[in-house]
Amino acid sequence: MKPFRQTLTGALAVSLLCGCTPTRVALPPAPSAPANWAQAPAVPTSEPAALKHWWKKFDDPVLDGLIDLALAANSDLRSAQSRVREAAAMVVVTESSLYPGIDFFTSGGREKRIDRIIAVPGAKGYQLITPTADMVTGGIAARWELDIFGQRHLEAEAAAAQALGVEETLHAAQVGLLAQVATNYLELRGVQQQTALFEDNLNVQRERLKTLKAFYRAGLAEEASVAGQEALLQSAEAALPALNETAIRLIHRLSVLTGQPPQALQARLTKPLPLPASTPAVPNLLPSSLLAQRPDLRQAQAEVIAAAASLGAARADLLPKLVLSASGGFGALAVGGFPSLAESVYALGSGLTAPIFNAGRIRAQIAAADARLDQVAASYEKTFLAALEDVENAFLAHRTANERCNRLADAETAAEHARHSTEALYRRGAANYLAVLDSKASKLSVLGENVKARTTALVALVSLYRAFGGGWLDEPVAVKTD
Numbered sequence: 001m002k003p004f005r006q007t008l009t010g011a012l013a014v015s016l017l018c019g020c021t022p023t024r025v026a027l028p029p030a031p032s033a034p035a036n037w038a039q040a041p042a043v044p045t046s047e048p049a050a051l052k053h054w055w056k057k058f059d060d061p062v063l064d065g066l067i068d069l070a071l072a073a074n075s076d077l078r079s080a081q082s083r084v085r086e087a088a089a090m091v092v093v094t095e096s097s098l099y100p101g102i103d104f105f106t107s108g109g110r111e112k113r114i115d116r117i118i119a120v121p122g123a124k125g126y127q128l129i130t131p132t133a134d135m136v137t138g139g140i141a142a143r144w145e146l147d148i149f150g151q152r153h154l155e156a157e158a159a160a161a162q163a164l165g166v167e168e169t170l171h172a173a174q175v176g177l178l179a180q181v182a183t184n185y186l187e188l189r190g191v192q193q194q195t196a197l198f199e200d201n202l203n204v205q206r207e208r209l210k211t212l213k214a215f216y217r218a219g220l221a222e223e224a225s226v227a228g229q230e231a232l233l234q235s236a237e238a239a240l241p242a243l244n245e246t247a248i249r250l251i252h253r254l255s256v257l258t259g260q261p262p263q264a265l266q267a268r269l270t271k272p273l274p275l276p277a278s279t280p281a282v283p284n285l286l287p288s289s290l291l292a293q294r295p296d297l298r299q300a301q302a303e304v305i306a307a308a309a310s311l312g313a314a315r316a317d318l319l320p321k322l323v324l325s326a327s328g329g330f331g332a333l334a335v336g337g338f339p340s341l342a343e344s345v346y347a348l349g350s351g352l353t354a355p356i357f358n359a360g361r362i363r364a365q366i367a368a369a370d371a372r373l374d375q376v377a378a379s380y381e382k383t384f385l386a387a388l389e390d391v392e393n394a395f396l397a398h399r400t401a402n403e404r405c406n407r408l409a410d411a412e413t414a415a416e417h418a419r420h421s422t423e424a425l426y427r428r429g430a431a432n433y434l435a436v437l438d439s440k441a442s443k444l445s446v447l448g449e450n451v452k453a454r455t456t457a458l459v460a461l462v463s464l465y466r467a468f469g470g471g472w473l474d475e476p477v478a479v480k481t482d
Contacts, residue, residue, distance in 0.1 A: 021150025023315035025308040028377040030301070031384040033288040039395035041282060050280065051293065051470040055182050057280035062273070063185050066258060066265075070181050073259030077177060080170040087163035094159035097145070097152045105329070106138035139329015139345070146324065151316035158309035165302035171295035171472045179466035181257050183459050188250040190455030192272035194448050195243045201444040202240070205233045208437045215434075275454055279461060282398065283468045290387050294469035297387055300380040307376045311369040317362045320354035390467035394460055401457035408450040415443035 050057060055067055071077065147153055209229045215221035251269045252262035291297055328346035355362060419439040425431035465471070 021154060021312060021316075023149060023151070023312040023319070024154065025312045025315075025373070027304060027308050028373075028380075030291060031381045033286070033291065033384075034388070035287070037287060037392060037395060039392045039399065040284075041395075041399065051283070051465070051468060052472060054280045054465045054470045055178060057278060058182075058276040059278040060185075060276045062269075063182060063276070066185060066254060067178060067181050069258035069260075070177055071174070074177055074257060075259060076173050077170070080173045084163075084167050084170050087166040091156070091159045091163045095156045098147060098156060100142050100144035100324075102140060102142045104138075104140055106136075108134075108136040137329060137345075139327060141327035142325065144324045146322045148322055149316045149319045151313050151319075154309045154313040154316065158306045158313065161302045161306035161309060165299045165306065168295045168299035168302060171469075172299065175295060175466055175469055175471040177257065178471040179462050181254065182462045184250050184253050184257070186275065186455060186458045186462065188247060188254070188269065189273055189275045190451055190458075191243060191247045191250065193274055193451045195240070195247065196272055197444050197448045197451065198236075198240060198243060201441055201448070202233070202236055204437055204441045204444065205229070205236055208434060208441070209233055211433050211437065275451070275458065279458065280465065282461070283464060283470070285468060287388060287391070290384070290391070290468070294387050294467075295472070296383055297380075297469075300376070300383045303376040304373070304380050307369070307373040311366070311373050314362075314366045314369040317365065318355060320352055323351045323353070325349045325351070387467065391464065394464035394467045397460035398457060398464055401453055401460050404453040405450065405457055408446060408453055411446045412443065412450055415439070415446045419443050 055063060145152070209226070212221050212226045212229050216223060216226050248266075251265050254269065255262050255264040255266075258265070285293075291301070326346070326348050328344070330344050419436075419442075422431055422435050422439040426433065426436050
């Protein structure tokens with residue numbers, strides 16, 4: 001017993017120090033971020049960006065309700081949540097190898113004992129028979145592979161990192177879902193507002209056709225002018241069904257995003273409403289904040305950590321393994337009609353294994369794990385570059401749309417001035433009624449383009465929050481101060 005006790009004591013001491021893992025692999029450096037954004041506004045906003053609940057800054061109860069529905073019932077989110085639970089369970093499975101395994105065992109049976117013969121007295125003297133033996137055994141067995149070189153700990157770290165990566169996919173799904181709901185909703189309100197202006201313009205064109213016909217009957221207009229106006233009106237009317245179709249498609253999309261049949265939100269969203277008057281502030285964050293905030297980058301980082309831990313665990317396969325085992329229980333044997341014999345039994349043991357020859361299997365597994373680490377590191381860098389591109393493009397789209405809105409606002413002012421002037425001339429008899437209708441149509445056309453530009457600006461703002469990973473928040477991120 002003394003050698004075994006010495007072995008057990010030494011093994012336990014080594015196991016307690018297994019945090020020092022000689023095969024641990026250093027993590028590759030994180031991608032380097034630029035100091036500032038190239039397309040960010042020249043004068044950054046001083047208002048802090050509400051990344052976690054950014055959509056509430058639109059101050060639109062309908063949008064808030066749609067997002068609440070989507071977060072509660074979206075199928076993609078439910079699927080991602082189940083994957084998180086699965087990954088958490090697999091972490092427990094992996095970590096279980098760090099502890100001893102204890103099992104209960106029992107067995108019993110009956111057999112002929114052909115190794116002995118018993119003489120039994122009878123009417124004609126003694127008879128030789130083969131006795132029947134009844135056996136029962138039971139007890140507890142334990143086995144523990146000591147993690148001397150940290151292999152099991154590295155495998156547990158890899159599993160935990162993979163579970164973290166799966167959790168980040170849930171965050172990414174939520175960020176994408178919020179952006180989709182907000183984008184489709186804003187586009188719906190924009191289309192509805194454009195449709196209302198388009199119908200007003202159609203009414204002006206109908207009035208113009210009516211006026212031209214009256215002029216034609218009075219000999220003040222040519223037939224070609226009437227025919228041209230009819231063609232223009234019919235062409236414009238043909239575009240109206242396409243706008244209505246777009247609105248219905250957007251309602252269908254919003255219904256599915258909220259986990260409902262396509263027609264579920266038809267009654268709720270068919271009534272036209274204007275675009276939100278309130279908007280969130282433009283995020284004013286450093287490029288380096290993406291590494292901590294964007295879920296896809298956090299997922300890529302978790303994959304790098306998992307791959308590095310898996311490489312260390314693969315290298316540990318080259319080192320010896322120590323296994324301790326113990327069992328204890330009882331056994332009972334009854335032969336023929338004799339009293340049963342019972343005894344307690346136990347066994348203690350230890351074993352040491354080390355690889356000698358495996359036809360290059362372990363070295364190949366190490367090479368594969370090393371290649372896997374290079375792959376995820378390159379993927380991490382690629383994902384980061386794509387994230388920078390997302391933000392820069394969103395900044396550019398938002399700035400361009402705002403510039404267009406400003407120019408169209410000037411055009412709207414000019415169109416309104418032209419309408420007033422034309423009406424004044426008409427009242428003085430210096431212009432005909434067709435000129436008044438043309439000025440109204442011109443202003444409505446400018447208003448329609450302005451709605452398109454404003455919708456584009458709001459959607460770009462949503463894309464900017466999605467690019468910054470808005471929609472969940474784990475910890476504060478760096479804010480740009482200059």
